Amino acid sequence: MAGSSNLVDSGRISTAFGIKGWLKIQSFTEPADNLFSYSPWWIKTAHGVKAVEVDEFKPHGKGYVAHLKGVDDRDLAASYTGVTIAIERDALPELDDGEYYWHQLQGLAVFSEFDGQRVRLGAVKRLLETGANDVLVVQADDQSIDKRERLIPYVPDDYVLNVDLETGEMTVYWDPEF
DSSP: OOOOOSEEEEEEEEEEETTTTEEEEEEOSSSGGGGGGSSSEEEEETTEEEEEOEEEEEEETTEEEEEETTOOSHHHHHTTTTOEEEEEGGGSOOOOTTOOOHHHHTTOEEEEEETTEEEEEEEEEEEEEOSSSEEEEEEOOTTSSSSOOEEEEOOBTTTEEEEETTTTEEEEOOOTTO
């Protein structure tokens, strides 16, 4: 299974913005501004993980800019460049049955049931957002039928037949030749 940490990566600080300590923020949440409804943010720096509090934010271009409490100059803000923003798993809202957060799917073993056969394709490495539907990136592992990476549309009932978080397995309807 994917990591058992209580933190979920939910965004990234890309760079400093302006001279008063503001930061450009890339959100991984949907919708993107949901990131700002969580407090504290846990930032993963080279020196460990620490809690920070956002005291102001606003849309900027295709993303957001935010100000962290106590970060009031560009030099200090620049020290956060490239840092991952995480939130506490317990702070995430409960989803309806059959809905999953991406972090829950990452690491699941993927088995294909196709033409009466069940074979292991690998494990979910990550997901891609394509617009039409999300796509599973399934990476081969030492138990898979071959060493190929596969891109499988995340379309429940069509391609994704079952997700079992308890066993850490996902069953898909996918031709192993693809």
